[in-house]
Amino acid sequence: MIFDYPSQRTERTHGPSGYSTYESYRPWLRDEFTFRCVYCLKREMWGQVTCEFELDHFEPQSVVPDRELDYFNLIYACSRCNSVKLNQGISDPLKILTSNFVVVLPDGALVSDNLDAKRIISQIDLDSPKLRSWRVMWMRIVDLANERDANLYQQLTGFPPDLPDLGRLRPPSNSRPQCIAMSWFAKRQLGHLPQSY
Numbered sequence: 001m002i003f004d005y006p007s008q009r010t011e012r013t014h015g016p017s018g019y020s021t022y023e024s025y026r027p028w029l030r031d032e033f034t035f036r037c038v039y040c041l042k043r044e045m046w047g048q049v050t051c052e053f054e055l056d057h058f059e060p061q062s063v064v065p066d067r068e069l070d071y072f073n074l075i076y077a078c079s080r081c082n083s084v085k086l087n088q089g090i091s092d093p094l095k096i097l098t099s100n101f102v103v104v105l106p107d108g109a110l111v112s113d114n115l116d117a118k119r120i121i122s123q124i125d126l127d128s129p130k131l132r133s134w135r136v137m138w139m140r141i142v143d144l145a146n147e148r149d150a151n152l153y154q155q156l157t158g159f160p161p162d163l164p165d166l167g168r169l170r171p172p173s174n175s176r177p178q179c180i181a182m183s184w185f186a187k188r189q190l191g192h193l194p195q196s197y
């Protein structure tokens with residue numbers, strides 16, 4: 001299901017560091033967050049014309065200015081969610097916005113009985129009537145494509161063609177270089193990239 005949140009993660013896959021601009025982390029973050037907004041799960045492939053994805057400072061720069069260039073403080077988010085989050089301090093979505101804690105109903109509503117998850121849903125306004133109907137619209141579009149247009153279905157649920165080749169990036173340092181082998185690019189090289197996700 002396109003709006004099912006991923007399973008809980010205790011840590012990130014990648015660990016690049018030392019870049020002098022936070023934009024340099026973009027390819028790592030695209031891979032880490034599977035080319036979609038960590039909050040609302042909007043996908044790159046649903047709007048490829050403009051660059052709608054931003055690098056959100058999880059702990060706001062106003063609170064921890066020294067973590068501006070810290071990979072572990074950067075999150076891949078759509079411009080809508082990033083602009084709603086602003087300077088709010090929130091729980092780590094990799095641990096909280098997960099299928100263990102949040103269920104998406106067929107009417108687009110988000111349900112959770114976890115207090116931290118409820119708080120993020122409220123802070124990012126993820127269960128607003130607008131987002132509920134947006135989810136229903138996309139579920140319907142993807143269902144229709146699945147029934148009638150295999151290529152379109154593939155586009156809407158598959159990976160973007162420009163998977164970042166992290167092995168060529170050579171960041172100043174990387175605490176988890178072995179994890180580049182787990183990147184989506186590496187999976188595609190081996191023929192292990194799923195058709196859809």
Ligand SMILES: [Zn+2]
Nearest residue numbers: 037040078081
């Ligand atoms: Zn979003």
